[in-house]
Amino acid sequence: MAIQRVYRIGVDVGGTNTDCVILHPGEADQPDRGIRTAFKTPTTPNVTEGIAKAVQGAISQCGISLAAVSAVMIGTTHFINAVVQADDRNLRKVAVFRVCGPYTQENPAFMDFPPILARIMNGHVAYLDGGLEFDTREIMPLDEAQIRRECQAVKAKGITDVAVVGVFSPLDLAGKQEARVKQIILEEIPGADVVLSREIGQLGYLERENATILNTSILKFARKTIRGFKRAMRSLGLSCPLYLTQNDGTIIDADSAEKCPIKTFSSGPTNSMSGAAYLAGLDTAKGRIPNAQVIVADVGGTTTDVCALLPSGFPRQAGTWVEIGGVRSAFPMPEVLSIALGGGTKVEERDGKVAVGPESVGHRLITEALVFGGNTLTTTDVVVASGHADIGDVSKVKDVPKELITKARYQMKRLLENAVDAMKLSADDAVLILVGGGSIVHMDDLEGVGQIIRPPFHDCANAVGAAIAKISGQVDVVKVLEGLDEDKVVEEVCAEAKKIAIDAGADPESIKIVTIENMPLQYVQMRATRLIIRAAGVLSQQALLHHTPSESTEELDESSETPDVVSKTLNSEKDPRDFLVSPSASVDIRDYKPEVDKNGTWWVSEIDCEFLATGCSILACGGGGPGYMCYMAARAAIKAGHRLPIVDIETLPEDGYVLGSISYGAPTVTLERIPSGTESVDATDALLSCHPGVKMAAQIAIEIGGMNGIRPLLVGKDYNVPTIDGDYMGRAYPRLYIMTPYLFGIALTPCTQADGNGNVVTVHKAADFRKLEKIHRKAGHELGLFSQMVIPPMTIKDVKRVGTLGTTSLAWYIGRAVYLARQEKTDIMKAIVTNPSGRVLYTGKIVSVHRYISAAGYTEGTVRLKPISSEEQEYGDAATTMTETRDMILPFQNEYLYAELVAPDAEKGSRGEILCTVPDLISLVGTDGYALGTQDLRYGVRVSVVAFVAHPHWYTPQGITTGGPKEFGYDGLDFIPLGSPYYEPKRVTEEFRPR
Template sequence: MAIEKVFRVGVDVGGTNTDCVILNPSESDTPNRGILSAVKTPTTANVTEGIVKAIEGAISQCSGLSRESISAVMIGTTSFINAVVQADERSLRPVGVLRICGPYAKENPAFLDFPPVLARIMNGRVAYLDGGLEFDTREIMELDEQQVRDECQALREKGITDVAVCGIFSPLDLEGLHEARVKRIVLEELPDADVVLSRDVGQLGFLERENATILNTSILKFARKTIRGFKEAMDWLGLSCPLFLTQNDGTIIDADAAETTPIKTFNSGPTNSMSGAAYLAGLDTASGNLPKAQVIVADVGGTTCDVCALLPSGFPRQAGTWVEIGGVRCAFPMPEVQSVALGGGTRVEERDGQVHIGPESTGHRLLQEGLVFGGSTLTTTDVVVASGKAEIGDVSKVGHVPSHVIEQARLKIKHLLEAAIDSMKLSADDCICVMVGGGSIVQMDELRGVGQTIRPQFHDCANAVGAAIARVSGQIDIVKVLEGLEEDKVIAEVCDEARRRAIDAGADVDKVKITEIENLPLQYVSTRASRLVVKAAGPLARKALLKGGASLPSEVNTKEFAELISSKQEQSNAEKNPLDFIVSPSAHVEVADYRPEVDENGVWWVSEIDCEFLAMGASILACGGGGPGYLCYMAGRDAIRRGKRMSVIDIDALPDDAWIMGNISYGAPTVTLERTPSGTEGIDATDAMLTMFPGVEMSAQIALEIGGMNAIRPLITGIHYGVPTVDGDFMGRAYPRLYLKTPFLYDWMAMPATQADGNGNVVTVNKATSIRKVEKIHRKAGHELGLFSQLVIPPMDVATAKKVACLGTTSLAWYIGRAVYQARQEKRSITDAIVAANPSGKVLYTGKIVHVHRYVSSGGYTEGSVRLAPISSEEQEYGDSVSGESRHLHLPFQNEYLLAELIDPETPNSRLSATGGSEKKQAPEGEVLCTVPDLISLVGSDGYALGTQDVRYGVRVSAVAFVANPHWYTPKGVATGGPKEFGYDMDFRPLGPAYYEPKSVMKEFGPVG
């Protein structure tokens, strides 16, 4: 009689231990939730050895268990990510990158933002191919098959057989128009090649998806060898069931599929712990006991505490648009995890009358170094034992520790846990906290903001449990034009496709459910269009468990395998310089000592470090808008690396009759991140404009907006024309509309106005009834141009620019950026440094975000509001000043923050959410501190400014404001850029300090005399 296959084996390979559980999912309603055994063994140098020992140990605990009754083995491993993080040349291979991009993406080459050591190992060859798609799946260009074959010949000559293919908007390519065709051609030319398609790896975000694809391709052969070892282990153990690996998003992938996309399994450990914790606590969807409160999981190990929020689906909340792997920005599903230096082995020290917790830890040496184990180091475990909260080791060995040290340490542990949990919450309501992990004993007291704390049975093996119960998923990330369509019907069709993908991956067709739907309308779009991200998931189908094992075709020699798993990994074949892992150029210098290059003529020659400072400062001056500045920053760095020179001059260095021009990014940020610039958009638009002014010879560029991505754009354009950039701009901040520029306050008209898409298409509005009409026409034209272009307004003579421009703002952005990096390097207050760099500024408020309301208006602008609550005394960090302010801060926004209003803490969020949605907004009822046109920015504790698209509950921020340029303080300036322009029937409320005339980099750092 056939033995029924009912049991699952879950394995999680951690840095210290390898955990294994055997579970019967059909007995999930029992007190032990179907868990038959749980084993923890030390992780070995060869991970396969540890896996074999753990599974053998778990099976031996189950008396009479037949190996034939095991239906599946699920393994979570960090082997692959470790190879990348350590830049292990034995495991990584050079990659040939084929970009299907047409004219685009050339401004940001592949490998540009890789740490130097990884770029040297992985950069085999980069090719740019005709093709690519627009956001609505129109072809940018037709694919050129001969071009692909020619590139294959080049790869053959270099001996490269690992190929990454990345096409613009390829996640939308459901028909396989480009990436799949390129793969077929490559395999015809290079039959032994490993070809990875970016659409199989990541989501929208071209550079980040390409980076993930490169990492995946480089690690592919090592991953295949490792997974082969897992299969050999199963053969040696006598297991004939399927083998699965757990993925970063909390689902599983069969071993054969994991061999093609190992990057999807890079960081599955935290996810396994989170989903396992919910299952053990009986809070998962399978139990039917879904909690009404938000669920936060805290996984405490020996060194760190990883905190994550669980969605009602049982999956962890996903991170934002990108994550970082080994210093490389990547785009693929990963859980949003907050890690703090708190574990069972964290060191406790008393210095200068204060008790300090970590960040140093004894880690896996806790049993040798902790006091209760006979060591000499006071750890958090010792504090727990001394507090009478656990019976571990010898309590007499902590009897000499002063009681005040134990009390202070216990209080600080409580505060660390509270802050970490609060950072993951989506609202201020009390949450349920599930504590798991071997170090979870450090949670000794009730936690503020936590209504219920659960430490379930088998909590120290939650990661292996999560692996055993993991589901199968399917996800689709697509942009849909909704104009003329029923939105609900479109969403339903996308959901059906997500379900189909889950079923194809092995999910039970009768139990697949939609677990996530994100509907993200595109900004600045005249026709309705949305990015839809839909995920479906379900348990493994029975047929997937009956399809046969993952064993190898040939038999495995027991002696050979024993030798294989007992072998130790070799040490890396080269010592690596730690600076080789750092991407930031300013990290290589003492910021306080750095001096920009200004020559004897007063010309500032911009360096990579200057680019970094400019990008940081411009993000703060963007006031929550300004578009993604990272692309322009990296493009500027690439130009410098290629030997190009970017320069800035004072406007007084030009004669009054000289002509200056500028260009500004125009379109939807979502498109910008995918169809990255060609670098010719601004040049095409500028050339077209110059044909209409035959007597004009451009002498310099100028930023049309100093906020965000547009601050560095004129420097890059100036390279092509061999002209410098004037220190200044036409806004002094960021604003969402074309006509919100200072020249128009003086009746200077933006006609003609020209935009170009970088693919040879140029549109000019030669004449219109008003500047507002120019804006509307260009928005319509921008749709046909693919929702991203560069726009140019007419040339301006220097004499006029001196009257109407905001001068000195390029220097101002640099000084603010430098102040942030210097404060970070010197561990000083970042907000104080920002205000010192611009004395017309004030820190309005320091608090945490407790409410966010966001929507897209009919005009295509992101509107909403942010609410901040004060930092409590328990949450204050070293250096914080106590303001005594008990009120909350309310910040409405329309792409940029519009006003700052102190409100009563009892004011309901529903009233604040009602401030938008109509042309006339609800008037503020609290104390208004300032409004537009003054600048308001939210700055995180690390110095990065948060765009309105980035704000979320729990983030600690400071609201910083600056006095606007005097042009905005004129009656017309207030009428044009003040609160009434954005629908608020109220007068302008100025910030207060006098305007600060920015210092000049050229004057401060130029030659003396």
């Protein structure tokens, strides 16, 4: 009788130990959940040897037949180490083929890489005809002759690793454009490794490109390592399939992992979370906890990783991007909060106060902790002294003062409570699952936690998570819903996701939809939405039975393989500045001075761009669009040798003319179809053709908030004109006509927008400003939902009269204040409002967010904050933490509209105390000094509400009517000013001008 292949082996390679479990999926209903054995061994420098030792130990301990093993699943952070350590022995040069048509050139590839990684990886960049619009129309058809020419250039450089990145390629389900480019590359460069971005990441062009580059650079190293894993299995006598666990909690077969190693970069935390859910029985009818938030805390020796579980049992995913080795990238990753609390965390008494962490003895716990004969008081000693564990020699802690133990125990409790609360999505009690060898640090009930579970085998949950991982399929697509049934569209996309999972090896009967994200596009007159849908199911037994070893496994030339070892001392040999991405990180900000010449011209540097981007994000008041691209484009222009001047308007002749442009469209498109840099030029030239004889003397920002605060610098370089220190809003507003020229009766027509692909639309005349907005929104759809818009030229004399001047300097000073406070570790919020026009209104944490897309295409909703309690205060909070006990509510329509204090138990709809309304500026700023856009709001985030007095133009009757509460539908609410005086911003051009 043939032996049935039923057992699965799960392996997780950690920094200290390599864990291995053997599991019988058919016995999941048993108390031990089918786990036959668990084995732990120290992680070895050669990862493959450690894996082999762990598997061999588990098999020997369990005594099962090798023929009964159906699959081996391995989770490892091995590949990410090569990137983090900039290991040039295992990273290779990459040629990047951008399938983009005229777009993306404003943001060159490798621009936001740490210098050392850019030097190692940047081999060649080509801009090719092609790319897609958001609705999958072609931007341009492919030019095959052009592709072949670029291939020859790459071949001449000796590069054989190519990343292909098409605009909106994740929406091209058939993969026609990127796939055809790959086919041509392989014809021209036989044997090349070609990676397609649509197989790596989701929407977000720069982040997906970066992830694709990292994946391509590490491909050959990953292939060697994974083939080493295969050899290890073969040497043990195992002939079953090998899988690697992915960042999103699912598995990928070894052959596919050789092509997409980046998908396995951070699978360790995910394995722990998935394993915890399985060990707690959340996948069973008996263990399922309906309508409850489930949080997992994986406590190690040094840190605790905390993650929220979705009802599907998968970890909640992080936002649109993550950072890998300093590189901003986009691919599915769990949202994990790490805190400095583990079994080896040091406990110290400082100035009469007991501090827990952040320092830890780590893996030296068994020699340095008191109970093991050492001299360091650790959390493990606190647990033993409290009588909650029998570890080591209890007599070693009998003389530790009881008061110290009590205080330390309380601090440990608060650390866990705050971490759990930060991951919750509502104030309701959560269920907490504790896993990891250090989970003994939990001793007391936790506020905000209704149930605590520490399941059996909790110290090897990571390996269990690998063994039970599922197969998934995901679709990320933008759908135009005009004339369609939205439910039917969602159903069709769900079917596509299920098919992808089944094709990858999932059992069709077990497939379930685990996440549906339905995100309507903003600023769009027609109905359109972005759908991200993921399906998952258990590994099909049929897929396992029909497994045959891959040819690459059988044909390995072991003599050609190098040891899969990454040195842990590589970085000590390199200049730390080579790993920095932030320009200001390498200078003492106190001593930094912007370059202003004797004529009063401010020549913007990369550091200035960083300050401006941060300041503009705060002045955006929750809107303004994503500013990262404009910030990086300005840095790229400076690196390319362009000079970006800013001047005070008083230095210009009054009869000169000023123009400005603004990004116009849907943020989703903005993130993908990155500007070519010609959009504003096309629109400006077209508009100037309506004004014969007008010659531009300067550029100005139409709105200082968000991405548009930096845009005029980029346009000005193309016309060799400076940018005026100022704008037409003093903030960000969601509608075209809410700007100061309108307050003075200055016409906004003719008004032009251009898409950078030869298409320009000019509205010469409109019945009113609202009609003008509607016409341009409709035209914007045909232009791909992203363009640059230019309003009519104005004389310097008029701009002096109608502009909000000095706001560029204001943004710079705010940004500088943030970075200086971070560098000196002083109060960031206090630094932001050094300008007397500003105030910190509130410090609290977000406890609820409600949002929706209005019929006009704006993001509307409310966010509610609760005050930070004294127990939640952090070091340095004393200056800004309020004694306020009321909650704060902030309604928004893309931007925040007013700040209202309400009693926690106030009846719904009752009015509280309104501190200020638009047109005064209201911004939510995180603890790191970065402002939160309305799209970034989520439960548990700690924020401060910062407000600034609006420019006097907005305090006129016309200004209050145009930009006040009634414009946004609050007919019963009058303008309530902040109550501080308005102060003219200091001018960088004056402050730093040589005397």
